[in-house]
Amino acid sequence: MGAECKCNCDQEKKLDALFAQYKGNSNGLIVVMAAIQEVHGYLPKDFLVKTAEELGVPLSDVYGVATFYAAFSLRPRGRHCVNLCLGTACYVKGAPDVQTILEQEMGIKAGNTTEDRRFSLDLVRCLGACGIAPVLTVNGEVYPRMTAEKVNEILAKYE
Amino acid sequence: MNFAELELLRATAKESIKLRLGEEPSDNFKYHVLVCGGTGCLSIGCQNTLDAFQKAVDSHGLQDSVKVVVTGCMGTCEMGPVITVFPEGYYYCRVQPEDAEEIVSSHLKNGKFVERLCYHAADGSVQARKSDMTFFKKQKRNALRNCGLISQTSLEEYIAMDGYKALAKVLQGMSPQQVVDEVKKSGLRGRGGAGFPTGVKWQFVLDQQADQKYIVCNGDEGDPGAFMDRSVLEDDPYSVIEAMTIGGYAVGASKGFAYIRLEYPRAIDHYNKALCRAREVGLLGNNILGTDFSFDIEIRVGAGAFVCGEETALLASIEGRRGEPRPRPPFPAVSGLFAKPTVINNVESWANICPIIINGGDWYASMGTEKSKGTKVFTLAGKITNTGLVEIPLGLTLREMVEDIGGGVPDGKAFKAAQTGGPSGGCIPAAYLDTPIDYENLAALGSIVGSGGMIIVDEGTCMVDLAKFYLGFTQDESCGKCTPCRIGTKRMLEILERITKGLGKEGDLELLVELANSIKASALCGLGQTAPNPILSTLRYFKDEFEAHIKDKNCPAGVCKMPRKGLKS
Ligand SMILES: Cc1cc2nc3c(=O)[nH]c(=O)nc-3n(C[C@H](O)[C@H](O)[C@H](O)COP(=O)(O)O)c2cc1C
Ligand code: SF4
Ligand code: FES
Numbered sequence: 040m041g042a043e044c045k046c047n048c049d050q051e052k053k054l055d056a057l058f059a060q061y062k063g064n065s066n067g068l069i070v071v072m073a074a075i076q077e078v079h080g081y082l083p084k085d086f087l088v089k090t091a092e093e094l095g096v097p098l099s100d101v102y103g104v105a106t107f108y109a110a111f112s113l114r115p116r117g118r119h120c121v122n123l124c125l126g127t128a129c130y131v132k133g134a135p136d137v138q139t140i141l142e143q144e145m146g147i148k149a150g151n152t153t154e155d156r157r158f159s160l161d162l163v164r165c166l167g168a169c170g171i172a173p174v175l176t177v178n179g180e181v182y183p184r185m186t187a188e189k190v191n192e193i194l195a196k197y198e
Numbered sequence: 199m200n201f202a203e204l205e206l207l208r209a210t211a212k213e214s215i216k217l218r219l220g221e222e223p224s225d226n227f228k229y230h231v232l233v234c235g236g237t238g239c240l241s242i243g244c245q246n247t248l249d250a251f252q253k254a255v256d257s258h259g260l261q262d263s264v265k266v267v268v269t270g271c272m273g274t275c276e277m278g279p280v281i282t283v284f285p286e287g288y289y290y291c292r293v294q295p296e297d298a299e300e301i302v303s304s305h306l307k308n309g310k311f312v313e314r315l316c317y318h319a320a321d322g323s324v325q326a327r328k329s330d331m332t333f334f335k336k337q338k339r340n341a342l343r344n345c346g347l348i349s350q351t352s353l354e355e356y357i358a359m360d361g362y363k364a365l366a367k368v369l370q371g372m373s374p375q376q377v378v379d380e381v382k383k384s385g386l387r388g389r390g391g392a393g394f395p396t397g398v399k400w401q402f403v404l405d406q407q408a409d410q411k412y413i414v415c416n417g418d419e420g421d422p423g424a425f426m427d428r429s430v431l432e433d434d435p436y437s438v439i440e441a442m443t444i445g446g447y448a449v450g451a452s453k454g455f456a457y458i459r460l461e462y463p464r465a466i467d468h469y470n471k472a473l474c475r476a477r478e479v480g481l482l483g484n485n486i487l488g489t490d491f492s493f494d495i496e497i498r499v500g501a502g503a504f505v506c507g508e509e510t511a512l513l514a515s516i517e518g519r520r521g522e523p524r525p526r527p528p529f530p531a532v533s534g535l536f537a538k539p540t541v542i543n544n545v546e547s548w549a550n551i552c553p554i555i556i557n558g559g560d561w562y563a564s565m566g567t568e569k570s571k572g573t574k575v576f577t578l579a580g581k582i583t584n585t586g587l588v589e590i591p592l593g594l595t596l597r598e599m600v601e602d603i604g605g606g607v608p609d610g611k612a613f614k615a616a617q618t619g620g621p622s623g624g625c626i627p628a629a630y631l632d633t634p635i636d637y638e639n640l641a642a643l644g645s646i647v648g649s650g651g652m653i654i655v656d657e658g659t660c661m662v663d664l665a666k667f668y669l670g671f672t673q674d675e676s677c678g679k680c681t682p683c684r685i686g687t688k689r690m691l692e693i694l695e696r697i698t699k700g701l702g703k704e705g706d707l708e709l710l711v712e713l714a715n716s717i718k719a720s721a722l723c724g725l726g727q728t729a730p731n732p733i734l735s736t737l738r739y740f741k742d743e744f745e746a747h748i749k750d751k752n753c754p755a756g757v758c759k760m761p762r763k764g765l766k767s
Contacts, residue, residue, distance in 0.1 A: 066536075068518035069501055073460075100519075107520040107677075109502030110460050126422030127620065127653045128579035130667050164504065164671060166461055167425035169579035170238045170275020170586050179463065181241035 050078045063095045068104055072111060081112040117152045117159035119197040121145075122176045123185075126165030129173035133186070137173055138162070140187040144194060157198070199480045200488035201366055204357070211358035218284045218347060228263040229306055230284040231255075234346060236271025236433065237425075237464065238586075243295075244279035250295035251281075254302040264306055270433020272346030273587040274333060277317065282346075287328040290315040320583065320605055332602050338565060339589045340573045341389075341426070341549035345433040351471045353479070356436040362481060364555035365440050368447055369489050372555075377448040378404055381551065383559025385571030390416055390507075390544030391622065391648045392724070393637050399541060402531035403449040406539035413445045413454035413493075414516070414535060414542040417465065418500050418507035421620035422671065424651035426575040427545035429587055431458060431465035434549065435472035439495060441551035443482065446493040449541055454493065457512055459500040470497055504675035508723050509542045511677070522679045523723035544649070546575055566592035570636035570647075580617075580653040583608045590635070597631040600654060611656040615739070619648030621668045622728030624735025625661065644735040646728075660757035661740040662747055666694040668732040672725060683726030686717040690733065700760040702748030707737065 054074050061067025071094065075086045082105055091098040105111045123141060125134050142148055145158050152159040168174045171183035175193070182193055199207070216223040217230050233239075233248045248268065255264050272280050277291035281301070288311045290301065297315060304310045316326040317333070325331040339345075348355035356362075368377055382397030403411060415438060419427040430438060442454045458466050473495055476482040484492045498516050505511050506521035513535045515521040534540025550572065554562045563571045570592040576599070579585045583605035590599065596616060600606065607613045615625040624645035626633070633639050637647050655664065673687040690713050693706050714730030721727045737744060746752045751760050 066516075066518045069515060070498070070518070073499060073501060103520055104518075107503065107522075111501060127617070127651070127667065128423045128585075130422075131580045131653060131655055131659055131664070163461060164420070164675075165422035165425070166237075167419065167428035168237050168241065168275075169423050169425055169577060171241060171278070172579060172585075174241075181237065183238070183241045 050074075054078055058089075058093045061094055063093075065094055065096045065100075068094060068096055068101065069108070072101070072104065076111055081115050114152070115156070117156045119157060119178055120159050120161065120176075121194075122161050122163045122166070123149070124164070124166050124168075124172070124174045124176075125162045126169065126172075128165070128169035132172045134173040136187050137175065137185045137190060140190045144190060158194070201370065204362055204366060204487065207354065208357050208363075211354040215348070215355055215358045220285060226262055227265045229265070231264060231266045231306075232269045232272075232282040232284065232346070233266065234270070234272045234278060234280040234282075235268040235350065236275070236278075236346070236429065238271065238275035239278035239280060242278045246295045247279045247281070247293050247298065250298035251302070254298045255306070258302055258307055260302065260306055264302075267349050269348060270345045270350045271429045271587060273342070274584060275587070276583070276585040282328060283311075286311075288326055289317055289328050289331060291317055333584050333586075333588075333605070336594060336598055336602055337589050338573050338591045340553050340562075341430060341546045341575050342587065342589045343434075343553065344437065345429055345587070348434070350433050351435065351468050351475070353436060353472070353475050353481075356434070360552075360556060361436055362440055364552035365444055365447075365481070366487060367555060368444050369487055369491060374404055374448045374450060377444065377555070380555060380559045381448075384550075384554045384562035385559070385566070386547065386550055386554065386562065387570070387637065388544055389546035389550070389574065389650070391421075391619070391646070393647065396543060396547055399531055399543070400445065400449055402529070403451075403539045403541045406532060408539050410453070410536075410538045411449055411451035412535040412538055412540040413442050413449070413451045413495075414513070414530075414540055415442055415454065415456040415545060415548055416507065416509065416512060416542055417456055417458040417462075417469075417545045418504075418512060419459060419462070419545070419649070420504040420507040420675075421622075421649045421651045423579055423617075423620055423653045424577050424649045426577055426587055426650055428462050428465050430545050430549045431462065432468050435465075435469040436476065437552060438469070438545055438548045439472055439476055439482065441548040442495060443486065443493050444551055444555060445541055445543070445548070447491055449539075451541070452493055454495040455498050455516055455535070456495055457498045457500060457506075457516060460502055466497060466499060473497070503677070504671075505677045505723070505725055508725060511723070512542070513540065520677075522677050523725070525722060546650070567634065567636045567638075569638055574635075574647065574650055576650045576652045578604050578652055578654065581607050581611065581656040581659070582654040592636045593634045595632050595634050596626060599635065599652070600631065604654065607654065607656045611658060614655050614657050614659060615661065617645075617653040617655065617664065617732075618651065619646035619731075620651045621672050622646060622724065622731055623648045623651075624731050625655075625664075625739060627739045644731070644738055646731075658755055658757075660698075660753050660755035661736045661743050662694070662753070663698055663755075663757045665733045665736040666691070666698055669694060669729065672729040676725065676729075680720075680722040680726065682717045682720040683722070683729065686713055686721075687726070687729050689713060690717075690730065694733070697744065697747050698753070698758040700747070700751040700758070702744075704748070706748060707741070707744055711737065 173185045175182045281290040378400045386396045387393040511521040511523045530540040575589045678684045
């Protein structure tokens with residue numbers, strides 16, 4: 040009996056529609072930038088300039104917002120986004136050990152992307168799944184009760 | 199939809215869920231099998247269990263007498279995937295796909311429940327039905343009343359559970375002032391952390407003269423370790439939508455915003471679906487239920503900044519700016535979103551509104567303690583047997599929470615402390631287990647109720663390391679606008695990092711306390727003002743652990759990596 044949403048979710052079109060909807064309106068800044076991030080996986084420079092022009096916001100403000108929020112990235116991300124939860128529940132149940140292994144396996148520190156752009160590794164603060172801590176997500180898929188031993192098995196699934 | 203149509207829909211919808219409420223149904227179903235589809239259970243594989251179940255039901259030809267429903271979180275995340283079988287409410291835990299056949303053939307076909315899959319308490323006793331389980335016995339569910347009982351985005355099932363009864367009551371005969379009075383009478387205090395009386399806040403906004411006012415729902419839920427708002431938004435989105443609509447009527451606002459954090463994609467999805475549906479049937483938008491009251495809601499998705507949970511930062515973020523807090527006054531009630539009077543409440547606060555309107559403020563105020571009325575949701579997590587979502591009348595003791603509901607600390611380890619209130623809160627050691635949980639008592643102990651996160655730690659947790667974790671969190675999330683928070687917390691963190699590496703010095707603790715007090719006194723917003731709390735409270739109860747690190751270069755819990763004794767730094 041779940042209700043079907045009738046909104047148009049086509050991404051590129053959505054972007055254009057958003058530019059039109061918020062033309063000259065700075066209130067739409069985050070909404071527009073979130074859509075760009077979603078479609079392109081990061082905020083390409085051209086789009087930041089376009090956003091500034093369309094919404095009538097100084098480019099410095101666009102940059103200010105881009106660097107304030109963790110969801111925005113100015114550089115391209117990896118093909119697979121690995122998010123390790125370092126919220127309290129995950130922390131006390133051993134997430135730091137998982138972090139060590141992940142960084143070792145990928146050869147990067149958290150917050151970075153591997154050379155071959157296979158993985159981006161980020162630390163997040165609580166995914167709201169504390170009951171099954173420690174938690175890891177890959178491209179949004181949730182992996183519960185992580186241990187250092189399970190890391191390789193999971194990473195191998197993503198090319 | 200008008201009032202009569204709503205009641206008609208309620209009457210038919212109610213028939214289809216009667217069996218779950220212990221009433222005699224008029225349809226042919228003998229059993230309702232509820233499969234938990236909450237985030238916890240989903241990730242442990244409840245989809246496979248569900249598929250296997252559906253298949254088993256079909257292969258036994260029971261599809262006409264057994265209804266399989268996917269619901270939201272039932273609260274027992276540790277035991278997932280969870281299945282409840284009504285009418286009796288048998289509660290099956292950790293149900294694997296291969297268990298489905300047995301449940302169907304034994305229970306659904308021959309009426310014999312499967313004891314092996316029921317909840318087994320620590321003493322080995324079997325608690326087969328929900329009503330037998332100590333986890334549920336001491337709970338009282340208001341905000342979570344529908345979670346785990348109805349299909350997540352079904353408007354019909356929501357309406358069957360008295361959904362939109364409160365809005366109908368309000369629109370059919372209550373003045374805005376009467377609505378505000380009822381909320382005041384309930385004694386409901388904001389569940390987002392600060393605990394400010396909700397009715398008083400609504401009165402401020404009602405009293406303002408303005409051409410436009412706004413309603414905002416704070417669904418940023420940043421406290422790491424708290425996930426009640428997620429559950430309400432995912433599993434019972436209409437309860438928040440209906441309540442915000444009532445709020446709009448009460449204070450004279452025609453527009454609302456729900457700010458939901460990016461990390462909760464399913465909450466955004468479900469809430470959005472519910473919005474579309476409510477709009478479609480005339481429960482949102484112009485002329486709600488055929489009256490001349492109009493109200494609509496827009497979703498705004500957070501962009502990953504903890505500080506945006508702070509109300510002024512959240513409003514800045516909705517306006518498309520950096521989420522930096524600003525000094526108050528003016529409070530949002532006077533000058534909020536787009537400089538208009540604004541009611542901003544937390545998701546769980548909203549979820550309490552409809553029952554208060556239906557049953558009256560006095561009813562709500564009859565639960566809880568003298569100054570802390572009603573029920574509060576806590577998230578039990580960390581080193582505890584039954585992790586999950588728990589809603590209790592305020593005033594239950596910490597011991598009842600940890601031992602009866604939580605089932606104690608696992609692996610034979612000893613309880614060390616409960617950390618409440620997240621990065622703004624503090625810890626409560628074993629000596630205070632018999633304290634009744636309410637706003638006043640926790641504050642007196644140097645902690646807070648906060649948003650309701652409760653992390654249990656055992657003897658294997660180093661309290662200094664935990665304090666460092668929280669400070670690392672706030673330091674990371676500090677927006678950088680004011681100096682005490684930006685630089686002060688950094689200096690405190692550096693000291694703690696030294697201490698946990700065995701490089702602590704005489705005088706470090708005094709310096710920590712001095713820094714803590716000046717940050718508390720001078721930071722601009724709640725983030726900075728409360729950031730030192732975890733350190734101060736840990737110092738209050740576990741000073742010996744700090745001293746062991748500094749003087750003996752020893753971490754009693756064995757967590758911090760200390761240099762070998764005798765080495766000079
Ligand atoms: C740093 C900081 C973070 C906060 N995070 C949240 C949050 O995630 N959710 C929330 O409802 N309130 C949060 N608050 C509290 C809000 O500022 C505000 O008090 C609350 O939304 C009011 O709603 P209530 O009265 O219903 O609790 C936070 C406050 C501070 C200082
Ligand atoms: S206290 Fe911290 S988070 Fe709050 S305004 Fe100041 S720097 Fe920003
Ligand atoms: S602390 Fe990791 S999911 Fe909540």
